[in-house]
Amino acid sequence: MTVSANQPTAAAPRHNAKVITALRRFAISISVLNIAGYTFLGFEQPWIWPVFAVLTAYTVEISLEFVSAKVDGRAPRYAGGGFKGMVEFLFPAHITGLAVNMLTYVNDRVWVMLFGVIVAVGAKWVLRAPVKGRMRHYMNPSNFGIAIILLLFPWASIAPPYHFTEYLYGPADWVLPAIIITLGTLLNAKLTNRMWLIMAWLVGFVLQAVIRGIFLGTSIPAALGMMTGVAFVLFTNYMVTDPGTSPSKRSSQIAFGGGVAALYGVLTGFGIAYGIFFATALVCLIRGGYLWGLHFLDKQREAAAKAAAAPPAPVAVVPAPVPVAAAAGDPCQEGTCFHGACASKRAAETKKVGVPG
Incomplete structure (x- = not known):
């Protein structure tokens, strides 16, 4: 069968099987949490807002993927896999939409929440860096969308922490965090492999x-008390460990998690609210700059290696100039000719001058 030259090439898989499994479980977990939140936990946002959030996220994700595929001359990643392929493609958008809505509180201004969702999903196509030959987004989408909302709309805030357990009493207050920790630990230990990042983040948080x-002079028990909240548990297990925007190497994970904790301590020390989201965004931004720096450094090394391996340029040989015979002098002027007239003239000149005695 002949393939047309204008036919778009097949797109490379967006995620490997392990990451897809992690995204599937995360999408299911956050969906169940939202259902429970609006049913009996006490979520403050209107119940229809999660629907608006995920539909907006789906629309932005599909639209930008379509544009990207056209520009790159490839098939969209949501095409070719049927319904299953489309669902797997939309896992990140589903998670982002629900997370932005669940973790922010913007009163009754739904457009602000939707703006955060658009920014969160759209940033994946704008803020990118080369990683192993592919362009990858480096800003944590949900965290970035929330941070932008908090920066641009000072009256907005994160969702009140109590709304995760507002209607729970007694042992149930401990059961919900225990379930989240258990599921999150299994997810990160077996699928995302981000346990070193989690440990660095937790140790760094205690140290700061x-x-x-x-x-x-901060109250240390009060500062550590934040770790007991459901919001902190969710952030630790499901946001800061995002496999798409956090490093894989052990040392890099430790630097990433510790860096978020350190920046959180600095921002909080300066009295900046919501430092946990701003710290994560700053560390992601620093990592993106680092990835671009590595890319340019590799390019310079490749150019230097090519220059060293290239054969030396041939040396141009310039031929020596051909000597030109000097023009002979005029014998008549020099007095060396044998012409009679010239001899008479020379004799007359000699008489005029005279010979000294």
């Missing part, structure tokens, strides 16, 4: 609380 207590 102690340091702020020693040098800034």
Whole structure:
């Protein structure tokens, strides 16, 4: 069968099987949490808002993928896999839409929440860096959308922490965080492999609380008390560990998790609210700059290696100039000719001058 030259090439898989499994479980978990939240936990946002959020996220994701495929001359990643392929393609958008709505509180201004969803999903096509020969987004989508909302709309806030357990009492207050921790640990230990990042984040969080207590007079128990909230547990297990925007190497994971904790301590020490989201965004931004720096450094090394391996340029040989015989002098002027007239003239000139005695 002949393939037309204008036919778009097949798109490379967006995620490997392990990541797809992790995204599927994460999408199911956050969907169940939202259903429980609006049923009996006490979520504050209107119940229809999650629907608006995911539909907006789906629309932006599909539209930008379509445009990207046209520009790259390839088939869209949601095409060719049937309904299953479309569902797997939309896992990240589904998670982002629900997370932005669940973790922000914008009163009754739904358009602000939808703006955050659009920014979160759209940033994946704008803020990108080369990783192993492919362009990958480096800003955590949900976190970035929330951070932009908090920056541009000072009256907005994160969702009140109590709304995760507002209608739970007694042992149930502990059961829900325990379930989230258990499922999150299994997810990160077996699928995303981000346990080193989690440990670095937790250790760093404890250290920054102690340091702020020693040098800034912050109540250390109060600073550590944040770790007992459901919002903190969700952030630790499902946001900061995003496999698409966090490193895979052990040392890089430790630097990433510790960096988020350190920046959180600095921002909180300066009295900046919602530092946990801003710290994550800053670390992701720093990582993106680092990835671009590595890319340009590799390009310079490749150029230097090619220059060193290239054969030396041939040396041009310039022929020596051909000597030109000097023009002979005029014998008559020099007095060396044998002409009679010239001899008489020379004799007359000699008489005029005279010979000294």
